[in-house]
Amino acid sequence: MLSRKRTIGLALCFLSINIFLIYRLMDIQLISTKSFSKNKVNLIQESVNQRTHRFTINDGRGYFLDRNGELLSTDVKPQVVVFPNLYSSKWPVATIGNILKIPAEDIDKMIGQLKKPSALTLQKELSLEQMNEINKLEIFGLYAQLITRRKPIPFANHIIGAVGEDPELIKRKYGDKLAKGTVTTSTKTGKNGMQYTFDPFLISEGETQYIYHVDRQGHPLLGLDVKYRSQTNPLYPLYVKTTIDKKMQETVEKVLDAHGLKDGGAVLLDIESSELLALASRPLFTSKTIYNHGNNMTSLQIPGSVFKIVTAAAAIEENKVQNEKKYDCSLNIYGEKDERQLGFLNVEDSFAQSCNRTFGELANELNVTNPGFIEKYAEKMGLLHNNGWHGDVYHLDSFSHFYQEELGQIFSPKKNNAHYQSALAVSQTAIGQLDVKITPLAVANMMATVARGGIRYEVKTAKSVNFANGTQLVEFEDHKVEDQKLSSYTMMRLQSFLLNVVKNERGTGHALQELPFQVAGKSGTAQKGEGNNYNNKWFAGYFPAEQPRFALVVVDLKHDKMNRTIPVFRDIANDIMSDSN
Template identity: 40%
Template sequence: MWKRRALGWLFICITGLALLLVRLMEIQLMETETFSKHNVNLLEESVKQRTQELVIDNGRGNFLDRNGEMLTHKKVSVLVLFPFLKKIDWDANKVSDITGIPESVLKNAVKGAKKPFAYGDPQPLELTASQMERVNQLNIPGVFAIEKKFERSQVPAEQLIGLTGENPKEVKKRYPTKELSEKTLLGVSGLEESFDEFLLPEGKSKLVYHVDGSGGPLFGINVKYVDPANPFYPVNVRTTIDKSIQQRAEELVDKYQIKKGGLVLLNIEDNSVLAMVSRPVINKKDPYSGAGITNKMLKQQIMGSVFKTVVAAAAIDHNLVNPARQFDCSKKINGKPELKYNYGMLDFTNSFARSCNRTFGELAKELLKKDPHLLEEYADKLSLTNTVGWQGDVYHTSNFKQLPDEDKGRVFVSDEARKDANMAAMSGIGQNEVRATPLAVANMMATIARGGKKEMVRAVSKIEYKNGTTMVDFPVQSLQGDSISPYTTMRLQKLLREVVTSPNGTGRWFKDLPYEVAGKSGTAETGKYVAGKQLHNKWFAGYFPYKDPKYALVAVNLDVYDSEGGVNLLFADMVKLLYENDHDERRK
């Protein structure tokens, strides 16, 4: 009896030991980087217990503006102090003399520290080059003056640049063949996401020292500098953004209380984004809780009378607008009397300048009779209905897109609407099913300013290695498809200028600006109501200077009451800003 019991206990013990051994093997050999449902990296945690470190650079690639200034981060020369200083006698007085920080303050800061820190973080004291050199010449263990990378509290063009985050499952899904830490930052929106593969870190740069159980130095007080030591990484993504113009544009958008909307500013010469502002802003505490994460400048919007530019191009090409023809602008688009905007009889040029709905409703119906697809054909010629962001082959990635979140535009959704005269008339004034992104509208203006030449819009000009050499170049590229003729382009240019120069033009507010402006206004009914009042999208899209175009600009205020504005003032102040900026550059 007792033998059977002993054998039973022996079997239980052996089984338990075997299971324990298997589990230890799983932990030590197989689950070292993904322990438990929380995917704990045991190797990293073990190292953390034996070391204390200060990360100088997380190793992820950087975004630069067109002049080479960092956009998402900044490098600051800081004083770094290690907590083991509290256990040794160090010359705080000399550090105080160099930095100007009182000796008692330095010692108190170290006394309360549990890990290495940059003095003053999150708003660290910035040292001069001379101060850095003198601090490091002291050769005090645990006292360093280094250049550390800090994330900016306010990132310019934050929706365009995008966000990063940690996601262990996404790391494995996105990069199954790469050996990456599960805490690797991944791009989750904007350029951070589209350029993510280029931005992945080779490793962190950090200052490290080994500690014992009490936090004291384990191998003396030598601090090691750990760096991937790769002369090529991390890379720099050089955007086409001008940081100074971008920041001032954001200030103006907020000044004029654009709560939903923003602006797009293009450099016409190389068709690149100089500034892009989207509102509302991103809620940093909970980015996905509101609409801030969405870049409104890349999403299709109801565009209203700005679309009359497309109708005008089609009407010019199909000989519907001879100079003698008059349109009855005392009537609405449906033929009823126009009480609010009764302009009487107008020719085509004045109809465009005053944005007469009746004229463009009639022209749209006449174009429909000629060909139900004409409006769509001309919208495509002016690059409104397809994406316009740069795309092409980059290394092993075919059809790489800089702006993958960009919407396409549209004129009609259904074939029924395409063949319906009333629907065509509403489409002719940019209502009904007509949609386009502010980026595409800005590109349309740039296309007209260039004489009809269609080009892709770049937000990034190149990717540079750490040593400054070019890794990938994103050249200026043409957009595929037909374009409008030089003659039609010339007629459109004159029409857009007339909007501003005509005494009754809808853009007459811009007549006395330092740069001559050409453009088109738009007020679109959204079909949304608040407190019984309909909401509107307010637009002004144009380019300048008229005779020697440099900039295409779109300002838009979305879902506002008809009485609300801001767009004209925003557009005007941006023109003044750019004029002053250009003349400051010339004086230099």
């Protein structure tokens, strides 16, 4: 009896297992073929992928051109693509060798080492003529093609940005495209920089590939040709025509590295239009540190004496600048002896020699009659706003050219207003210390605004988004900022102040006198607080001063005893002017 019960129990157990296995097999083969398991795996597609050998010619993602039409984010090179499992003794290897100027046995060896469809590694770049000769041979399994590859560490690292896989972002942002099958969860998206902000225009609508199907053992399926598959829409991929000048960007990168500026960067703007010509931030990011090293040029930094431009503008506008009045610059803002011992200086010379005492006293005079003037004038100078181009574009609301641009602050949101009411707090704020933080991008745009006489524009990084045939999809028009202008007299006096920083023999920018053109600008040194071994060092200016064309800001966030900012500014300005004349 017991034995019979065990037999029945075992039979039921085996029956349950068989039913489960049959159901599982049906689920795999018939029911969940397009959405298997919690990961929603398309089993049919995966089966096809296992039986498919492919070589990607272009990933289908849009790309960036500089203002002169040169590629920025990708390389396009003619290469020879080989499907090694189709290689046979019938191939005219000697003829291929003659075209490529390589011994036939070397070609044999290269192909023999390939495990999957690949481009041959050639010592010399293939010419377009050689590419055409290869294709005239009409060899099944060997093709010469222009191959597009993304640069591993992108040029203009922080402004262009990088791409990578982000399945959750695809599901969240491109659910409609995912449902239609135009993208997959493995489609690459922008991770930062313009790759992120312009991602809706750039995301791939399908790759361009050579495809060949094989059997279970990996042998070619007879009768099937290698197929060339491309996007169905000939107007894609789109491309972004940026405002960046590739040659100027290379100059900025080269000079920063030559002077060993490892934490900081530089921003270069075209003064006529406020278009971004070059932007470089240090340290560079890699694929592993993409979120560890943000863009220092669009992040908040302590400005130090660069902020005296705001205090000077307020004093001029409020008629507090008296040329004959002098301030005791042998003292600092604490009333203690200043180590530089500058003596008695008027406002303009105090600005040139960066006397803190003068601007502390001016700020307290202004604060009596106009409380809150510092924030008011910082806003007028554009330091508290988004300086990058933003607006509604196409079907995108609040589209921004810059990735995660931060807004400037005068006061810490964590402290109440009473904290800033003392005379010392007013003085510290007026010279760009205490809790003042602004972005180098905002400072660069402020310098361009002053150079133009007060007209302010949002900074553009792109001129347009275009279809593959060159037709414009979106044109980014200039955004002129009309609110809160300062008087033309104030702008004229500020220009004189900035020029005197360099022309004055005791001015903090006098080393720039050696350039063959005049520079107007302002230096800044900002203390980061107790326990910090480094200061922020700035030089912000424009050139040539008599007919301004370029605004440039250089920031060293790990300034030690070596002053790098002025030498970097000098070399960038000199190279830019030499190349643009």
